[in-house]
Amino acid sequence: MIVEAIITTMDATGVVNFAPMGVEWGDDRIVVKPFLETTTFRNLRDGGAAVVNLTDDVMLFARAAISSPQYAAFPAVRVRGVVLEAACSWRELEVRHIDATPPRSRIDTAVVHHGARREFIGFNRARNAVLETAIVATRTHILPPAEIRADIARLQIIVDKTAGARELEAMALLTDHIENKLAEIAAAANANAR
Template identity: 40%
Template sequence: MILESIVTTVDGNGRVNIAPMGPTVQGNGPGDLIAEITLRPFGSSTTYANLKPGNHQNSGKAVVHVTDDAMLFARGAAGDIAPEQAAKLVTSIDHHGYRRLIDCHRWFAVEADHFSEDDLRATVICRIIDSGVVRPFFGFNRAKHAVIEAAILATRTHLIAAEKIDQELERLRPLVDKTCGPQEREAFDFLVRTIEKRCSRERTSGHG
């Protein structure tokens, strides 16, 4: 199963990175814990650099979060959360090098057991070393799902043709219009602007 989540990692200078990611989760362990989580960051991403073995003392460590914060997904996909802002959104947990979101539903602190990579992505198989529940999960509506889909598109502008992205946004827009609250509206509009800018850059550079 792929879980849409927010992942926090820390670099060698203690700077926190917040990024949306869809890790693969395997099975249930004792106490209803997910037994294994596999992260697949792009090789060009900060998450990749922070997880890569040997880069720094925090290498291979991450916290995977379940949250319904639509704007956090949007800003994370846009790379719009500076380290100084990220630092205000997280708190330390007992294990060295881990920072979890202060506000989330559930979190899993993980450590890499196996790291491999190809030309595009790394595959990081992680074991769970700790977890916690912060507050009950209220639930998703269709607008929140649409924001997550738009956030994924925002990270794929270098891989998907601009025309196809436009088509997908038009498919998602009615879901937002019909079911959104203020946060979902703000997040979706923010992502549309981000995607337009990125697609324009891709076309200018000759990649679109």
């Protein structure tokens, strides 16, 4: 099963990177699959550690999908890295094996510590819809614009029915970003056609 998490990694100078990623879940072993060009891949390869943070705050996924934010965090217990303040629970990972076959790596890790901070509230459709929209936002350069617009329209209905204020705000952030990206893509296509 793939579980969507915010992965924190640290570079050699101590700079922390926060990235949404889906990981292959396990109690003792977790597989992370970052594309080779990501900071997460470089930090895992060079530092050999990461923290998988589970949170119900989809704004953190939305912002990290479209920018490189810094979030409040505190030092991890067993690995060189940090835990997200907003995490409901977390797992600390040590790299065991890296398959760096392009375009996407497969990094096997061992869970060396885990902790919990607060309750994870149950399923909310708007939160799931925002997560799906965040994934679309990272793929505007790959997906056809008509498909993107159809997906967003469907997801927006779910958000409008079931969201709280935080989810509405996260959805608006993502849809604005996606519209700007689609406008850029259309302008570039028009310029090429001339």
